[in-house]
Structures are given as C-alpha cells and as structure tokens.
Amino acid sequence: MLERLFKIKERNSDVRTEITAGLTTFMAMAYVLVVQPSAIIGFGAEQTFIDVNGVVISRAALLFMTAIISGLITLLMGCYANLPFALSTGMGTNFMLGALIQSGTISFGNSMAIILISGTIFVLLTVLGMRDFIVKAIPVNIKTSISVAIGFFITYLGFSNSGIGNFKNGIELGNFSDPNVFLAVVGLIFIAVLTVYKVPGALLIGIIAITIIGIPFGVTQVPGQLFGVPNINEIGHLTFSFDFTGLLNGRTIVLIFIAFFGDFFSTLGTVLGVGEKAGLLDKNGNFPKIERPFLVDAVGTVVGAFTGCTTISTFVESSAGAQVGGRTGLTSVSTAVMFFISILAAPLFLMIPDAATSPALIFVGYSMISSITNIDFTNFTESFGPFVMVIFTAFTGGIASGISAGILADVAVKTFAKTEKAEKAVHPVMYALCIPLMIYFVFN
Template sequence: MLEKFFKLKENNTNIKTEIIAGITTFMTMAYVLVVQPGAIVGFGPEQFITDINGVVITKSALLIMTALVSGLVTLLMAFYANLPFALSTGMGTNFMLGILLQSGELSFGNIMVIVLISGISFVLLSLLGIRDFIVRAIPANIKTSISVAIGFFIAYLGFKNSGIGNFQDGISLGDFTQPPVFLAVLGLILIAILTVYHVPGALLIGIILITIIGIPLGVTTMPNSFFATPDLGSIQNISFAFDFKNLLQASTFVLIFITFCGDFFSTLGTVLGVAQKSNLLDENGDYPGIKRPFLVDAIGTCAGAFTGCTTITTFVESSAGVEAGGRTGLTSLTSGLMFFMAILAAPLFLMIPDAATGPALIFVGYSMISSIGNIDFKNFVQAFGPFIMIAFTIFTGSIATGISAGILADVAVKTFAPASQEVKVHPAMYILSIPLVLYFILN
C-alpha cells in the first residue's frame, strides 16, 4: 500500500530508506520543540508568562501544540503533496512576536490574529497564483536582508540568553567563570565541530550533550518524570485565543507584512532549495508543483494560529532527510509521527537550560545570516537599504523597526538615484511605504 500510494519505485527509493530519512529530518529540526516555547515565553527557568490580558501562557502548552501542529501539517504534506518536506514553527517571526508579548506591547491573542491574517493571505495568494507578482514587487536585496536582519537578532538572543555576551551596560563579554556561560561556549564549540563533519542533527546533539553535562554542575534541573500526560487546561489558554484589539494600527500592519514575508520567502527558498536536491526542478530552475507545498504551508499557518503556534513554515532541515535518501511523502509521514511521539515527552524538552539553547540560537542565526553574501555591498544603491535594515534591527533591538527603516531607505535611495544607474522601484513599494512611514510617526 505504501509503495503504491507514495510511488516509491517511481522515485527510486524504498520503505527503509524513507523511514530513516524521516527520522533524520526530525532529529535535525527537533530543536524547535526547545526553542519555540522560549521564543514566546522567554528563555530562563520561568515556565510561563502572563500576558497583558491576564492569560497564562506556559512553555509546556506551547511545546505540546507545536509538536501536534507540526505533526499534523507534516502529514498533510505527506499525503497531499507527496514530498519529503517537514514543517514546524519558523524561526524569526516567533522571536519578533515573542519579544512584543514579553514586553507587554501585544497580547497573545494579538499575536495569533497577526499570524491568522498572514496565513489567510498566504492561502488566497496560493490559490490565486499571485506569488509571482509579489516576488517581482519586492526587490531581491530586501528579500535577502529581511532574513539576514532576523538572523542577527536571533544570534543576539543566543549571546544574551546564554550569558556569553553581557548587554546590561553597553556590550561586553559575560562572566566565563560561571558554569552556565562555560557550558554555553562548550556547546558552541561542539555544534561547530559536528557541523564541520556534517553530522545530522548537530544542533540537537549539541543541546542534548550540554544538558547532560549540566546535570552534575547544577545547571540542568531534573524534572520529576521524563514523560507526562498533556495538561489540557494550559492548552485551552492558547487555543482559539484571538484578540482583535489594535488590529487597525499602523504597527500591526507592519507586523502582518513582516510575518507574511517571512513565511512566504522562507517557504519559497526552502521548497526550491530542497526540491533541487531531490532533482524536482525543471530546466528553468522552477518547481512545477510548487502550488501544493505552498498551500500546505499556508494552511499550516492558519491551523497554527488556532492552536497557539506562530507561523508554520517548511524547514530547510528537510534537506537532511533528502540527503539521507528521502524522496517521497513517506519521509515526511515518518517525521510527522515522530512529532506526535514528542508530545508525551514534554518534560524532557523543558528541562533543557539556556546554556544548551543559547548556542543553538547562535547557529540558527548563522543559518539565516549566511545569505548576506547575496547582497552586493559594492553597489551603494543596492546595499544601503539592507545595511540600514540590519543596523537598525541590531542597535534598536526591534525587528519591526529595522525592516521598516530598511525598506524606506531602499525606496528613497532608488527613487533619487541617477538615471544612469537604471534603478526602478515597483509601484507596490511606494504603496507599502505609506503605512511604514505611519509606523514611525505613530510610534
């Protein structure tokens, strides 16, 4: 039945290879079950946060729902698209929205509304096939710099949370005599070495090793049990938790735009990149069946909003499964089932200290920053907007501010550039600039 449904022979693969590939993909992206709760609630020993509406959001509930939705959407990818792609909460917008929750600027319900609108927009564009227009409207340097700016922000959080960097009074090194900081540096080195040798699941292995080493040092706190039945009460707090207040503010529009772009371009890049490794692209470098994974991704984001999860996106770690031989939806089916198994192991993931997650965040940031080489810094007109975006994100500690400033700077420079440089600005970018200007004025 598996052979017939997933067309294994047609794709030159077999059940054993697909299952191993699926497990490999899960192991490389399982760190999301550690990072996602911290991104929303905050890293540290605190296991919950109370938002401005008095709603209690627990790390346990976030982990359980992340595992559940990741499993369900990955199964949808398996059965609907028959592709070896796994999905979960994307890194980037989760940190941006989490910081706003932790600072009291947004309620958890506000965040879910932003994610829902972004997901609905993605669904409509996927069904209507308007993705090509959006790809043309937003210049390549801005698409790249959005990912880079968020990458720097995530790396900053890794340095801050682990204690490797001290950001209390300016910028300085942390106290390396403290066990958590020492372990974080050790974790950074371990993950780097594993990455050099292309070890699948390098991030997860590094997290596990540092967590174990931290037990005798008193850095890791052992739970009463490694497995537990999900707390339905805590899950109810984050399910269908929509708060439509402040929806019409300019800042909310910016956040929706950033959330949508992060999901849209992350999925586009990941699907094309992984499809290339699977030899699924045509002679023009396009993937003819891209509408299916796009639609699954979009539906996943909407489902995530209803269940307390930030933007769901296709993970680039799916390439690890492809390299292990995965070619069909049986790979993603295996990954999805692994996510379901993780639901019962929530205490095991929640015991992991900041000393273990900090280095992982730095490497997640690195993976997003690496595309900075695609920005031509020798061309001032093309590089100024990205530079402003990255600099504002880092030095103001705000992703929304950085991306807004970068887009406005890019539009301004290209608008007034000499005619000899033949730089054109898409009309849609002028329309987008209006709410971005309002964002700065109203904030």
C-alpha cells in the first residue's frame, strides 16, 4: 500500500529512510511550537494576552492549533503532492502581525482577516496559473531584500527578548550578570557549535538544553503537569476569529502584500531548493507539477486563518529530511504524525523560557539575512532599494514601513536612471503597487 501511494522504490528510497527523514525534519522545525505563541502574544512568563477587542488568547491554545494545522497540512502535502515537504506557521509574518497585535494597532481578528485575504489571493493565482507572471513582476533584488529585512527584524527580537541587547534608551549592551542573558549567550554559542557539526535539529536541541540548564538558575519554571491540552474555551477564541473592521486603509494593503509575497517567494525558493537536494528536479532544473505544493501551501494559509494560525509556509528545514534521504510524501506523513504527538506535550513546550527561544530566533534571523549576498551591491540601481528596505526595518523596528520604503526607493531610482536597462527593470505592476504604499506613508 505504501509503495502504491508514495512510489518509494521509484524514487530510490525505502520505508525506513523515509520515516527517519520525517523525524529529522520534525526535529529541525519543532522550534516553531515554542516560538509561534510568543510571536503572537509576546515573550515573557504571561500565559494569556487580551487583544484590543478584549479577546483572550492563550499560549496553550496557540501551540495546540499550530501543532494541529502543521500536522494536517503537512499530511496533505505528503498524501496529495507526494513530496517530502513539511509546513507550519512561517517565521516573519507572525512576528510582524504579533507586534501590531501586542501594541493594540490591530486586533487578533484583524490579523486573521489579513491572512485569509492573502491566502485566498494565493489560492486563486495558483489555480489560475499566474505564478510565472508574479515571479516576473517583482524584481529579484526586492524578493531577496524582503527576506533579509524580515531577518533583521527577527534578529532584533532575539536580542531584545533575551536581554543581550538593551533598546529602551537607544542601542546598548544588556546586563550579562543576569542569568537570562547569560544563558541566552550560552545557548547562542551552543547552537552555533551544533550547526558547525551539522547536527540535525540544532535549534531544538539548543532550546531543550538551555531550558534544562535554566531550572537550577530559576529561569525555567517547571509546570505542575508535563502533559495535557488546553480547554475548549481557549481554543474557541482562535477559531473563526475574523474582524474585517478598519481594514480599508493603506496599512492593510501593505500587510496583505507582505503576507502574500513573503509566503509566495518563500515557498518558491524552498520547493526548488529542497527539490534539488532531494533529486526531484528535471534535467532543465524545473520542478514537475510545482502547482501541487503551491496549492497545498495556499490552502494551508486559508485553513490556518480559520483556526488562529498566521501564514502557513513550506519550511526550508525540510532540507534536513532530504539530506538523510527523504524523497516521498511518506517523509511528510512521518513529520505530521510527530506534530500530532507533540500536542499532548503542550505544557513541556510552554515551560521553555525566553533565554532558550531567543538564540533560536537569532539563528532564524541569520538564515534569512544570509541571502543578502545575492544582492549586487556593485550596481547602485539594484542595491539602493534593498539598502533602504533593510535600514528602515532595522532602525524603525517596523517591517511594513521598511518594505514599503524599499520598494518606493527601488522604483524611484530605476525610473529616473538614464540607462535603458534600468528603465525596463520596472514592471507596470510595481508602479501600480506604489500607489497604496504612498498612501500608507501619508496616512500612517
């Protein structure tokens, strides 16, 4: 039955290898269960958060839904697309929307409405086969710099939440005599060493190690019970929690743009990158039936919006499973099973302190920032937009403002450049996009 469903032998694999690959992928990306709740309601010891509309959001419910949806959509990827790709709440959009929720700028329902709209757009464009049009409309330097800018923002959060950096009165070094800061630095070094030796699941191992070490330091608070699930009321606050009021403004358009394009290009890059490592590309470097993983990803985002999850994205950590031989959907099925099992261990994940999660955030930021090498800084017209995007994001602490400024700067420089090549680099879609971005700055 497994052979008939997954064509394991046809792809030169076996059941044991596929299951091992699935477990490896889960180990590499399980940190999302720790990070996602904090991304939405903030870091710290508080277990609940009340948004601007009075909706009570709990860490336990966020973790529960993240595990459930990650498992279900990854299972769909394995059974429908027969690919070794795992999905969960992507890093980037969750922090952007979480920061706005925590500041009271938008409600939790607003954020879910934004995710629903962006996911629906993704589904429609995938079904209509407009993937190539979107890829051509957005210049390569902008695609790359969006990831880099988000990486800087996530790194900033890692420094801020751990206390390694003190940003209350400017930019200062944190108090290294604080046990939280000390353990965060130890965690950062430990994960770096594991990464050097290419240990699968380095982030998760680092998180677990610092959590255990933090117990005698008083940093980690052990819960009364180690296994359990949240009550139905907590979960109910997340489901169908849509709030479409106050969304008709420039800021919302920018947020939808970021959520959609962030997911779209992240999925494109991950599918091609992991597909190459798994030997799934054809002789021309193309991915056969690429619309299938795109559709699963897009549907996942829509389903996630109905259940309180931010953008569902194909995780680059899937490459860890591909590295050990994962070639079929059985790898994804194995990863999905692990997500379902992790639901019962929710209290264990919730006891993990900021000192353990912050180093992981810094490494997630590193993985996104590293793509800056793909930007040609010897070409001013190609590099000025990305420069503005990264600097605005890093020094204003806002992803939306940074990405908006970067796109406007890129279009402006290329429009007024005297070379014909620069003038042709601006797609008409980019000019149309500049209108809501300018409105965003004028009214925000």
